[in-house]
Each structure stands twice: as structure tokens, then as C-alpha cells.
Amino acid sequence: MRVALLGCGTVGSEVVRLLHSQSADLAARIGARLEIAGIAVRRIGRDRGELPVDPAVFTADPFDLVKRDDIDVVVECVGGIEPARSWLVEALRAGKSVVTANKALLAEDGGALHDAAAQGGGDLYYEAAVAGAIPLLRxxxxxxxxxxxxxxTGIVNGTTNFILSAMDTTGAGFAEALAEATDLGYAEADPTADVEGFDAAAKAAILASLAFHTRVGAADVHREGITEVTAADVASAKAMGCTIKLLCIAARGTAADGRETVSVRVHPAMIPLSHPLASVGDAFNAVFVEAEAAGQLMFYGPGAGGAPTASAVLGDVVAVSRNRLAGVRAASESAYADLPVRPMGEALTRYHISLDVTDRPGVLAAVAGVFAEHGVSIATVRQGAAGSGVAGRDEDADLVIVTHVAPDAALAATVQALRGLDAVRSVASVLRVEGSA
Incomplete structure (x- = not known):
């Protein structure tokens, strides 16, 4: 089986090493030897260390490589939307099988890849696109x-999980925890994709598409990052017996007209320490799946890194190679349900709201009146000493309110109305609460 590799960076180079070191076992599992027929890179002369491959296989022309008649499997480890999309569509339409770790492309235009695979008759596998080595998508x-x-429900971004875990363990603020993550190599020089939730949103779209047999794109995912999470939020979560995680949540639901829908969202949330995801620390990933017959399932492990991701890539290479030898292809995309995506405002959730209020009679009644006006029920109220940290404002108090479940639009409107109350000096923070806390 002749393999074309697109990209030879962190993941691609590990794919080469694993393919070489495990060549005998892989051949036994497949029934044929895997051979790297070409590696497309941007700069052919770049130093890539001691890679066990003939330098003659390197090329700077990926289009020519994927169009070659002798290529059976194309493995893409470049990332991004273009030109990766054009390369893979070309390969799939030509009947080649494709293995990719490109979560951004799958979330942006996975439909085009699936359509090309159906047209060409090859396989499209992408286990490595979500949660690294964790066997989840299959x-x-x-x-x-x-x-x-x-x-x-999942923690699918190791960088943000490391940052939030560090804030929980040390009491550090976001900036300090991000600096530590950067120093240790968990965060990129530009961490925007991670800390603003773009990476997790792409993965959430892929998970929702598979789980609910519906094409879900990145644009369908409500996305919020963790940059606004403070040390005070983490302390407040601890006081409730919770911790804060960046969660991707994809769920079935029912619209007002009775139609079945799906909602897909990514945002920081408080979850109780009793929840299986609460103990997932450092840069690990975990995904919690709930099904009617199987019940609750948990998938846990390292979610990133060259070797873990390469492991998932090679697992897919073995699967598609076996299919090609047998003259079959895997089941095609399952998008028969075609469920509408519910707007975030209709998602049912709970809020944890921290208010800086004037400490005088009648304030709590006024605040409670705003919640009642918007049809939101209050679960708990906790009042503390002044938390503004501003000298000479002893007349202030902190008011922490946790709601019962309500539509997100009603909760958001409640927060907006609270900002207009004379007795409310500021809405210090708003976090959603998930799980049974």
C-alpha cells in the first residue's frame, strides 16, 4: 500500500517514525506492506532530523503527489482550510482513501470531503481530528x-484545560496561568484558537455531526472562550463544590413546535466535583457520551501531541488499507437525520451570577423581582462582604445567585436588566452551571 504524506511537521514526522518502527506489525495487521511513496513539504531542504526515509521521496508539489496513479492512501497533516481542501478533494475524487487530522477543515467544509469520497469511492477517516489518541470518533x-x-459533553482542548486546572490549583489569574502554559509548551505563541474556543468549537461540530447524523459546521456552534474567567470565579466555584472547565456540549432537544433539534455550544462552565469530567486535569481530554441503551460512556486520554496524534492517524491508515485490499469501503457519511440546529437562546442551562450591590434594605427584593420578571427561578443566593476592593465603599456587598434551568435567552435578558438596576454597581461575572450542582 503506497502512502502519500502531506506535511512533515510535528505530527507528520511522528507518522513517518511510527510507520518505520512498526512496519512489520503493520504489514501483518493489514496484509500488505505500507510504503511512503512521497512526502509533500513546503521546503524540501529543511533539516528534519534523523527521519528514516529516503530524501528522494520529498516533493514541493502536493497536487502532483495526490494525483499520482500509484498512490493508494493520502495522509494529510498540514492543517488549515486551503490549500488542504483542494488537495483532499482531488485525492478523494480520484478514488484514493484519505486520512486527515484537520479538524478546522472538517468543521468548515466536511460535507465537501464526504461528497468527494462518495463520488470517488474511497474512504475518509479522521480519528485524529478530535482528542488525539483517544478512540472516540469511530x-x-x-x-x-x-x-x-x-x-x-467534553473537554477537548488541552491548553485551556491546563490553564483552568492551574488556576484552580494555585489560585493564579488567567494571565499567569497562560504564561505558565506557554513556558511549558502547552500554549502556542498565539493562543487565540485555544483560549477563545475556536479549536474546541471545530471539534464540537465534528462530534455533533457524528453523534446526531446531521451536518454541523463550525458556524453552527455557539462559542465563548476562557479569557474572562477570573481567580474570583474559580474561588466561587470552589465554594459551591465545583470546578470550571471549557466544555463542548452537543445535545438533542425539542423545539417549541415539537420538532427534534440539536444544540451545540462551547463555553466555560462550572461543574460539580462529583461529575466525571471534573477530575480531568492538566492537558488531558475527556468526552462523556450519553446514549439511550448504552447509558453513560467516558473516553479519556492525552488529547494532543505528535506521538498520540500519529497513533490515531496510523490506526486510520490500517483501517483504510484493509478496506482497499478487500475491495470495500467503510460506511459513508451518515447525515440522514438532518436536524436543525437550535439557537443558543433556546438552549436550557443555568447561570451563576456575581453582583456587586449596594448593601441596603430592599436590594435583594429588587434583584429577585428582575428574575421573576423574566421567568427565571432562583435556586440559591449567597451574600458576602464587600468584594470590590475599593477603599471607602463599605456600603457594598457581593451577591452570588445561582438559577434553576431556564432558556439562555431569558437568563441573558435577566443579566442585562440587572445591569440597569440602581442598586447593582456591577455584574462582576456570569458563568453557566452544568451538571447537577
Missing amino acids: PLRESLHGDRVTQV
């Missing part, structure tokens, strides 16, 4: 096809 795509998945 169970959703194959093992749970006899079941009905109702919700997928």
Missing part, C-alpha cells in the same frame, strides 16, 4: 450506530 460512527446518542 465508536460514535460505528460502535454506537445501533443506539441513540442524546448528549456529548
Whole structure:
């Protein structure tokens, strides 16, 4: 089986090393030897260390490589939307099987890749696109096809999980925890994709598409990052017996007219320490799947890194190679349900709201009146000493309110109305609460 590799960076170089070191075992599992027929790179002369490959296989022309008649499998480890999309569409339409780790492309235009695969008759596998080495997508795509998945909740970005874990453990603020993550190599020089939730949103779209048999794109995902999470938020979560995580949540639901829908969102949230995801620390990933017959399933492990991601890539290479030798292809994309994506305002959630209020009679009643006006029920109220930190403002108090479940639009309107109350000096923070806290 002749393999074309697009990209030879952190993941691509690990794919080469693993393919070489495990060549005998891989051949035994597949029934044929894997051979790297070409590696497309931007700069052919770049020093890539001691890679066990003939330098003659390197090329700067990826289009020519994927169009070659002797290529069976194309492995893409470049990332980004273009030109990766054009390369893969070309390969799939030509009947080649494709293995990719490109979550951004799958979330942006996975439909085009699936359509090209159906046209050409090859396989499209992408286990490495979400949660690194954790076997997650194939169970959703194959093992749970006899079941009905109702919700997928996950920690799918290691950088943000490391930052929030550090804030929880040390009491550090966001900036300090981000600096530590950068020093240790968990965060990129430009961490925007991670800390603003773009990476997690792309993965959430892929998970929702597989779980609910519906094409979900990145634009369908409500996205919020963790840059506004403060040390005070983390302390307040601890006081409630919770911790804060950046969660991707994809769930089935029912619209007002009775139609089945899906909602897909990424945002920081408080979850109780009793929740299985609460103990996931450092840069690890975990995904919690709920299905009607199977019940609750947990997938946990390293979610990034060259070697773990390369492991998932090679697992897909073995699968598609076996299919090609047998003259079959895997089940095509399952998007038959075509469920509408519910707007974030209709998602049911709970809020944790921290208010800086004037400490005088009647304030609590006024605040409670705003909640009642918007149809939001209050679960708990906690009042503390002044928390503004401003000298000479002893007349202030902190008011922490946790709501019952309500539509997000009603909760957001409540917060907006609270900002207009004379007795409310500021809305210090707003976080959603998930789980059973």
C-alpha cells in the first residue's frame, strides 16, 4: 500500500517514525506492506532530523503527489482550510482513501470531503481530528450506530484545560496561568484558537455531526472562550463544590413546535466535583457520551501531541488499507437525520451570577423581582462582604445567585436588566452551571 504524506511537521514526522518502527506489525495487521511513496513539504531542504526515509521521496508539489496513479492512501497533516481542501478533494475524487487530522477543515467544509469520497469511492477517516489518541470518533460512527446518542459533553482542548486546572490549583489569574502554559509548551505563541474556543468549537461540530447524523459546521456552534474567567470565579466555584472547565456540549432537544433539534455550544462552565469530567486535569481530554441503551460512556486520554496524534492517524491508515485490499469501503457519511440546529437562546442551562450591590434594605427584593420578571427561578443566593476592593465603599456587598434551568435567552435578558438596576454597581461575572450542582 503506497502512502502519500502531506506535511512533515510535528505530527507528520511522528507518522513517518511510527510507520518505520512498526512496519512489520503493520504489514501483518493489514496484509500488505505500507510504503511512503512521497512526502509533500513546503521546503524540501529543511533539516528534519534523523527521519528514516529516503530524501528522494520529498516533493514541493502536493497536487502532483495526490494525483499520482500509484498512490493508494493520502495522509494529510498540514492543517488549515486551503490549500488542504483542494488537495483532499482531488485525492478523494480520484478514488484514493484519505486520512486527515484537520479538524478546522472538517468543521468548515466536511460535507465537501464526504461528497468527494462518495463520488470517488474511497474512504475518509479522521480519528485524529478530535482528542488525539483517544478512540472516540469511530465508536460514535460505528460502535454506537445501533443506539441513540442524546448528549456529548467534553473537554477537548488541552491548553485551556491546563490553564483552568492551574488556576484552580494555585489560585493564579488567567494571565499567569497562560504564561505558565506557554513556558511549558502547552500554549502556542498565539493562543487565540485555544483560549477563545475556536479549536474546541471545530471539534464540537465534528462530534455533533457524528453523534446526531446531521451536518454541523463550525458556524453552527455557539462559542465563548476562557479569557474572562477570573481567580474570583474559580474561588466561587470552589465554594459551591465545583470546578470550571471549557466544555463542548452537543445535545438533542425539542423545539417549541415539537420538532427534534440539536444544540451545540462551547463555553466555560462550572461543574460539580462529583461529575466525571471534573477530575480531568492538566492537558488531558475527556468526552462523556450519553446514549439511550448504552447509558453513560467516558473516553479519556492525552488529547494532543505528535506521538498520540500519529497513533490515531496510523490506526486510520490500517483501517483504510484493509478496506482497499478487500475491495470495500467503510460506511459513508451518515447525515440522514438532518436536524436543525437550535439557537443558543433556546438552549436550557443555568447561570451563576456575581453582583456587586449596594448593601441596603430592599436590594435583594429588587434583584429577585428582575428574575421573576423574566421567568427565571432562583435556586440559591449567597451574600458576602464587600468584594470590590475599593477603599471607602463599605456600603457594598457581593451577591452570588445561582438559577434553576431556564432558556439562555431569558437568563441573558435577566443579566442585562440587572445591569440597569440602581442598586447593582456591577455584574462582576456570569458563568453557566452544568451538571447537577
